[in-house]
Amino acid sequence: MGRPTKVTNSIRALRFSCGEMTQADLADRIGVTRQTVIAIEQGRYSPSLEMAFQIARVFGVSLDEVFQYPGTDA
Numbered sequence: 001m002g003r004p005t006k007v008t009n010s011i012r013a014l015r016f017s018c019g020e021m022t023q024a025d026l027a028d029r030i031g032v033t034r035q036t037v038i039a040i041e042q043g044r045y046s047p048s049l050e051m052a053f054q055i056a057r058v059f060g061v062s063l064d065e066v067f068q069y070p071g072t073d074a
Contacts, residue, residue: 008068011041014059030054 015021023037030037030051039045040055047055056063 006043006070007046008043008070009040009066010068011037011055011066014061014066018059026055026058029058 011026015023015026023041024034027034027037031054032051036045040047052063052067056066059066
């Protein structure tokens with residue numbers, strides 16, 4: 001069996017595209033700690049579905065523009 005596939009994300013790039021939004025700014029907007037945002041960005045923590053939608057809403061993009069699941073090309 002192969003290695004488990006990991007969900008990746010574009011949060012860091014999206015933060016910078018929104019005028020240098022800090023990790024603390026994003027954390028405040030979604031109601032979590034800065035440490036949680038860091039862990040999500042680094043792929044060490046997968047957010048709940050609700051939190052994932054909140055993150056996408058902050059950036060005004062779709063969920064799949066924030067989170068990617070590699071190896072699922074159609």
